[in-house]
Amino acid sequence: MKITSIYLDHAAATPLDERVLSAMQPFFTEFFYNPSSPYAPAIEVRRAYEAAKQVLAKQIGAKSDELIMTAGATESINLAFGNIKGHVVTANIEHHAVLEAAKLRAHTLISSDARGYVTADSVRAALRPDTELVSIALANNELGTIQPLRDIATVIKQEREDRLAHNNTTPLYFHSDASQGVGQLDINVARLGLDMLTINAAKIYGPKQMGLLWAASHVKLSAQIVGGGQERGLRSGTENVAGTIGFARALELATEHRVYEADRLRDLRDSLQERLTAAFPEAIVSGHPKHRLAGHLHISFPNIDGERLLFSLENRGVLVATGSACAANKGTRSHVLTAIGLPEKVADGSIRLSLGHLSTKENIAQAGQIMIEEVRREYDRVSR
């Protein structure tokens, strides 16, 4: 008999929402035309594509001609960094895509605090006269810590004014990878004070392999993929019509249910956290206690083996992550847990629970019970 699993890894992947699939379906087989073709059915496809971009733009408070559609957050991040020749400031807890792009340039890695929080002061301290880009994620994918982007934007604005006063014409852009925050947080680019924003569809029950980079009109980008000149010459290749339409529908749904869903997930997460920390007073919850994604719970059980725990939970039908999925199958310790200074014995006993659409009051209660039993069994084993 197949065990019905309780999925607690929404930060790694989300199932495609049926409503999103329905929106995409006609563009697979019926309206399959190349949006660059000149006849009416293809022009209809082009219109549907442009309309979807407008929906996406509206959700983030931008103009649709400022969006470049990509194959996911990683490509968007690479595009955001592509034209940067000068110094880059980012944090040591960022996603690998940002860290690897930063490594190709002069860069400063800010240390987050023990909660995975990147303060505006630490950004200010890292800025140099030749800094061209600050890239800070909206929320950390392992800990769920939400960063103070508005405060950082204020620091960047001050720096720009200083440069103006000192005749330093080096441009300074503020980019955020918001892959993990969409659907739970406000992502209005003006309110966040950004110049560039990366989001993707795969984390919000949309199609995989679908992302976008928003770049304000004053940002100078350079094409990473050249060819037919689609997306204003910044990302050539036939447009992903079905994917963009699915992305738009997914973001629309995420925005519509954002406040309700965040409240719902926070209640579920808090009840789970209380239950686990009550059962195991030695457990350590990481991430910012207040500024944290509603569905995230990063918890460490000192001295036990998180990977063993993951597999024993899996045997009971509960699917969790040990760390970021990208690093998960490499057998290396999470760079985020090292960065926040978690001792090895604590870090190695960590699991990340990320709640989402598949979480219900019932299955979270059940998961809590199973976790208590399995963590206890692990502690019994190591203390023997």
Place this chain on the structure above:
Amino acid sequence: MKITSIYLDHAAATPLDERVLSAMQPFFTEFFYNPSSPYAPAIEVRRAYEAAKQVLAKQIGAKSDELIMTAGATESINLAFGNIKGHVVTANIEHHAVLEAAKLRAHTLISSDARGYVTADSVRAALRPDTELVSIALANNELGTIQPLRDIATVIKQEREDRLAHNNTTPLYFHSDASQGVGQLDINVARLGLDMLTINAAKIYGPKQMGLLWAASHVKLSAQIVGGGQERGLRSGTENVAGTIGFARALELATEHRVYEADRLRDLRDSLQERLTAAFPEAIVSGHPKHRLAGHLHISFPNIDGERLLFSLENRGVLVATGSACAANKGTRSHVLTAIGLPEKVADGSIRLSLGHLSTKENIAQAGQIMIEEVRREYDRVSR
């Protein structure tokens, strides 16, 4: 009443085959897991992904760890060119993606002959001691002309031997964009004598936004998109599982029906060509008379306006292209027609017909009749 259209633009886009969609469907909502996650359902997804890559590899006679999955032919081409610092040889009739990538480097554009044919001798003449890459498409997307890749491979092999004899250690790679040939031609990489091959799924009734670059193990590539290190570090970003599975199914179907389908399309195309040239003896068929894709018919009606013809055909329900879809909505004359030296008055009266799965004996006969009527009407108009 909606006119049922006769689609004669398979070279621009193809509808997703229902069998391909069926293969992909489970990976949208049920097996949605991140292939990098460590639990069993995600490992199943990883296995399905790897199995699909093996199917793809087998179809082209390669090993699956030599494939890098991408978001389409344009990205694949950019990746193939990415690590090239030296001189590049390509042809003046190549797709924009190849031409734009070549323009970023020292390059020589070979002139094709009037049939759009790129001879091995012309490649030999263009080689320089610092040439690192020769990139010639398997078949031209506008004319359908099939290039003599094996002969070109022989020239390249000779050049490599010469270099060895002269202690010239500059590597020389042979890449082919086979986007237009898949499903009609043999694409075994060893038989073609290639080092790198680009193909995509969108032209073979597979998912859009899905391509691959095959690179022999001796080829040194550099990552264009950095991050989590997927695809052997050469193309980061969560893998496109559903897309790859759809691509594999599409290529399998294309290979299975290749000979039958090519024969079927050739018969249909030839009958259409005969009918049109019989009705209009002044019509000029471009492309190689013998080495030409079975479904392609590029035909010019001197002195009439191809774009007007396209729209009058569309009014009668027949969808055709004026040129390459990428260039189609830019109002510029096709660079391919200029390259083969077609006089303006001929080039401007051109349409490209590309047959495929949606073509039947009945609708091709019907399209032929409509075309004869509409071309005649255009000639009547211009001679008034």
